Amino acid sequence: MTKRWNKIGRAAFAAALMLSAGYAEAAGILSIGRREDSTTFDPIKSAQNVDNWVFSNVFDVLVRVDKTGTKLEPGLAESWTLSDDGLTYTFQIRDAKFSDGSPITAEDAAFSLLRIRDHEGSLWSDSYKIIETAEAADPKTLVVKLTTPSAPFLSTLALPNVSVLSKKAVEAGEDAFAELPTASSGAFTVKEWRRGDRVILEKNPNFWQADRVKLDGVEWISVPDDNTRMLNVQAGQLDTAIFVPFSRVEELKKDPNLTVHIDTSTREDHLLINHEHGMLAKKEVRQALDMAIDKKAIVDTVTFGIGTVANSYIPKGSLYHYDANYQYPYDPEKAKAMLAEAGASDLTLNYVVNAGNEVDEQIAVLLQQQFAKAGVT
Template identity: 35%
Template sequence: MTARLGGLLALAASALFVAAPAQGEEGAPRKGGTLTMARDSEPLTLNPIGAGDNGSIFMIVQVFDTLVETADAPLPQSALATGWTVSDDAKTWTFALREGVKFSNGDPLTCDDVKFSIDRFADPKVNTSYGGFGAAIAQTECAGPSSFVVKLKAPQGAFLDYLSTFIPSIVPKALYEKMGDKAFSEKPVGSGPFMVKEWVRGQRLVLERNPYYWKNGQPYLDQIVVNYVPDENTRMLKVESDEAQIATEVPYAQIERVAALDHVDVQIENVMAWDAVWFNSRKAPFNDPQVIRALNYATPKEAMLKTLMHGAGDIANHVIARVKYWDPAVEAYPYDLAKAKEALAKSSAPQGFALSCLIVAGDQFELQQAQILQSEWAKIGVTMEIQAVDTGTIWTRWGSGDENCFTFTGAGLSSDALSDDNLAVVFFDFTGGIESFWTGWNNKDAIALVKEADGTIDEEKRKAAFHKLQRLAMAEYPAVPLFFIKARTAVSDKVKGFKTLPVKWWNLEDVWLAP
């Protein structure tokens, strides 16, 4: 066992949950009340296996628990597992399960439920979208009522990070098998702080307190009403009129106006999120790196950052978010029309080409951004048609493999774990489940680097592999990376304990309402 791993495990094994409720000017947290959120995206499913959009994920984490969880800390923290140990070869992990935990229907959470859930996570035939996350798991077993053992095929540097994602959420085995995937997706049962009271697709999701939640005294709220409000102006009016106490994704152009309201604060927080334009490399000419370079050089990111984002972000020098092993030394593409024309002249489409690109309807920033790209790319002979569609449609169409371009609001793209492995598997490992984020990018060097980083617990080796991967992705990947973005949330002064985690979701069990 290396000293580095030993230190990590010593920290993990001693990490027992201690409720640390947020304190405000009003003193101790108050129980009760209904919080209303105006949210930009809606869930497509509430089943941890099968979710892939932030609209779903951010609600799933309110309903379910995992063995370890992502918090505002550099490493995953204890959750349903109070601690864990690992063998000297880093291939056998033994988790001590928290005792007395119940699901929201009152049934006890057992080691069999944990095994069932982790086995589904490890089965690529079940976990089809994120099969790479659980691919290292060889076997699981219950060594006792409160002892769960996972045996890996080989050491995995991101094992705890993968367990902290939403996918291996613990579900009740007997109930899941009785209900089936589809029914459980509509009316799930978990051991998280809240449970589903009502879900009206296209309108709202209503959550209520789980009376059996294992964190003593939490959650504080009786109920959370999450309204789907895709129009950004309407969302801001909701929080301005106090129809909602939280509104997500404050438009850049309205940050100052909303923050100036007497009863509302705009929380701008660093998160692992970003914005980009993605291309389908199965279709010509997007399989040509020279075409992608031309589009990158023809994108005026500095001007867009200033005029559209009012400086509230950074130009991206990576195809994924700025996560643990991000290398600041990698250069972003500058705006250079001469280089753009030169790259296109060397490409398979030297005379230019036409494309259609999907964007999210109702998001003025994304529309303005797309219109700038449309205008600028026309200067090198690329004609772009903009198609604005709702979030559900955009995921369905892009995932079909039939589209040639899409961009998605920065609210929809973020890391689900603290290390790079999560996003690296999704975006760069063609064999990882969704064919490199449905771009079809099948690069053997990229796949090898993802597996090299994942297959070691040596931090320096992991960092070196991810730095190489970053440079390769910037040179070859079919995308135009745009900006690293920040969370921008309008929050009523009645709301206490609210914050955005680095993974961009929220622990709403910590939130309470002042009188």
């Protein structure tokens, strides 16, 4: 009989609920409920967290971030050195294989780096323009030269989108690879992708850390509605789910079949503003909108006191977080005056919200009310 464990995790504050059997006994197939389905298995062609979570199951990277989120550690690169001028990194690739049994080489790593930099379909090319050259000195030695010294360069190699891919498998057909990768460097392989429903993964016996992988497989299942996902976990139809409504946390803690663990958050919410044209193209208008938002009131209301106001795109406790960024004060009257001075007294905005996302819907209502105080519709 397969041992099963229930867990509900949230990126916002990483709440976890699980059966008392615990992690040590986890085995079999782990089913994970999430909102959206995957969009691709080509890492360079997505900037979605929903894809990156699965990429991290299927592919491996040269350098990893440790469990604390504050340090870098070896991945497929077991070691590296940096030249005195800070421009040249030399990586030693560990003895590892792709899921098809072929060796993972420095040539595959160089191919992956240059592909994310140069491919016309790459969403991440700008982040890797700093790479001047990436070459395989021998099958296990990768030499990367930068155009200028870069403190965060190593951390960019931990991004799932720059995972090491099989050059042979990708060149055999990019579109086919994006649908069903024939070679993976990570803990699992893609068995099946049922679009709109689920991604089915199975253990990769050729993974270099296969002895540490306790699961036989993982199923990422799309359940768009937050409350439906929670009910599915409580009913045993899902082992785990992410994006837990804050409003359900206390209730779920009372479920005798679940244990709640609240871990350090890696979530940060923000508004994406189209500032290419119109009034939003004016910096003063955007500053005024910022001052019209009572962020603490929103955070306290929608997270039921669990969240805190962010002052950076990088969460606290993560690499490169800076805690002293300037924050505009909440001042709707000054915001209203600034909008008038900028010629935006009667500003009307369209705000797009994820349907079924309880937090997004609550934020939208509160923002609508707060902006109205500054004369914004």
